[in-house]
Amino acid sequence: MNIKSLHIKVSLSVAAAALFVVIVSSQFFYQRSYENSFSDSERSVQQLLETVQATAAIAAYVGNRELAQQVVSGLTQNDIVVGAKITANNEIIGQNGKSADSKKNPLISIVLHSPFDEKEIVGELAVAPNIPLIALRARDSAMATAMGLAAQAAVVALLVLILVYGMMTRPLSYLSGRLHRITPGDGSRLDVHNLHRGDEIGLLAGDINALLHTVEKMLEEERQLRHRVELLETRFRGIFEDSSAGIFLVREQGTLVTANPAFFRLTGLAENHPVEHVDDNIVARVFLDQEQAASLIKLALISKRPHSADLRIRCENSDGVRWVHCIFSPAGNAQQGVTVEGVMYDVTQRKYSEDRIRELAEKDSLTGLSNRQAAETALAELVQQAPVGGSEFAIMMIDLDRFKFINDTYGHDAGDKVLYTVAQRLRKLVRESDVVARLGGDEFLLLLNHAGNIDMVERIARKILDAQQIPIDVQPGVLEKIGMSIGIALYPDHGDNPLSLRKHADQAMYAVKRQGKNNYAIYCPEGVSAVDEDVPAQ
C-alpha cells in the first residue's frame, strides 16, 4: 500500500490526534481523579469522625476510658484509618492502632465539645488516615478513569477512522484509481455509489465525467478534422505529384521553392536540385527566354493576376529546344513570402506542328519560296507597317520567257527543275529580309525592303537578269537558258496599296513582254512603260 495514500495519511492523522487526546486528557483526568479520590477518602475519614463525635464527646466529657476505647477501636476497624486517639484534659483516654503522630501521616482531628455546653471544649479526637491505602485506591480509581477514557478515545478514533474511510477516503481512492486507468477517448466513465449522489464526491465524479465527455468530443472532432485534412492533402499531393504539367513555386528573385516531378521531367533538372542550390536562379537556368519569363513573373506579381506565354526551355537531357506554355500566378502568402506559382505544359509538339502548318500554308512546295498567299500577306504587312513618308520598298513581278516551250518540250520534270533553279538564284540574289515568292506557274514576286532609290532597284534587276545567262541542265545533256521579264513598281510612288502596286508592276512586266522580253521595266504613271532599250533582247 502506498505510504502517501490518503487513507494512510488520514489514519495516521486520526491515530496521532487520538493518541494526543488520550495522553493529555488521561493525564489531566488521572490527576483530577486522583485528587478527587483522595479528598473523597479524606471526607470519608471526616465523616467517620463526625459519626463517632457525639460518643467521643461523651467519653471525653466524663473521661470514660472504656467508652473512648470503644470509639477508637471502632474507628480503626475501618481500613482507611490506621490509628485513632481521644484526648481529654491533655490525657489520652483512648488509643488504638498505629501511633497517629508519625510525620508521614498527618492527623485528622476534630474538637470534642461538652455534650451539655457547646462552648466548652472537653477534648480532641484524632485519627491517622491510611494514606498509602487511600493513595493506592485513588491511583486505582484514577487509573481506571484514565483507562476508560483512553479506551473511549480509541473506540471513537476507530469509529471516526472507519467512517472517514468508508465515506470519504475509500470512494476518493476508488475515484482516483478509476480515473488513473481511464484514457480519454476510451469512452469509460466514473461510476459512483448511490450513497454519494449529491455530495461532494458525487459532484466531483459528475464533473470529471463531464470533463471526460468534453475531452472525448474534442478529441473526436480533432481526429475527424485531421482525417479530412490528410485526405485533402493526399488528394492535392496526388494532383501535384501526378500532374503531367510541371508545377513549381518560385520567389520573386527566381529561386525555386518547390516543384513537382513533372517539372523536373520537363526541365531535365535533378530533383534534389533546389536543395543543393537554394540561391540558384532557376528561371534563368530553365528558360531560354529568361527575360520574358522574368517579366511575366513581375507582371503577375504587380497585376496580381495570372499571365501566360509560350516559352522555350533549355532541355538538358534531350537535344533541341522544348516549348512550354507557362502560366505564372501570384501565390504569395504570409509564410512563404512573395512567391509565384508556375504551371508549364509541354507544347513542343503543338509548336512544331503549328510551324509545319504555317510552312505548308506559306511555302511553295516546289521551290521552297513563299507562295502567293504569303506574298500577299507580306505585301499587305509592308504597306501597313510603312510609316507615312517613311521607308520605301519595291515590288518586282517576274515572268519567265520560254517556260511553256521548255515544259512542253522536255516535260514537267524539266519545267520543275527550271522553276527550282530560278527560285534558288532569286533567293541568293536578294537579302534575307526580302521576300521571294512564286505566285504560281512561272510567275515570281519579289518584295525588296528599303529599296530607297530607283538605281539600286535597277541594279538588282540587272543582276537578276544577268544570273539567268547560265544555262540550266534541264535533261541529261540538254542545257537551256531562261530569260525573264521583270516589272517594277515602287512604294509609295507607284501605289499606296497592294492592289495598285501589283497592278502597276504587272503593267510594267507586260510592257517588257510586249517589247521583246528578257528585260525589266519600271512602271511609268504616264501610261507608257519606260523600257531600258540598252538591254539587248534575246
Added chain:
Amino acid sequence: MARVMLLIVALILSGPLQAQILVIVNAHNPVATLEKKQIVDLFMGRVSVFPNKQPAQTLDLKAGTPLRAGFYKYLTGKNEAQVDAYWATLVFAGRMSPPRQVADEKALIQEVAAEPAAIAYVSKQPLPANVKVVMELALDE
C-alpha cells in the same frame, strides 16, 4: 397540716408557671453554694466529688417525673430521653452508672438528710433543718 397541703397544692398548681427547683445537700456538707456547671458535672457523672474534694452522691427522681424533665432541661438543655440515652451509652461502656433514682421528693429529702455526701434536687418547699440549698433554679417558661 391543712395549710401545708394547701400550700403544696398551690405550689403544684403554680409549678409550671414559675417552678423553682432547689438543689439540696446535707446540712453538714461544707459546700455553701454550687455553680450551674458544677451541678451539671456532678449529675452527668463527670465528677463524683464536691469542689472541696469530698465525695458526692447524686440522687435522682424516678424517670417520667415532670420535675426531673424540667431539671435536666434546665441544666443540659436536653430532654429526658436524651439524658437516658447518654447514660445508656456510658453504662454500656461499663464502670459508670447514672444517679440512683428515688421514688419521690419526700424520700429524696430524707436520703439527703441522712447522707452527708448526697446531693439532690427538689421543688421549692420548706425544708427540714438537716438539708440546705446550694442553688436555686428558676424555670422561667
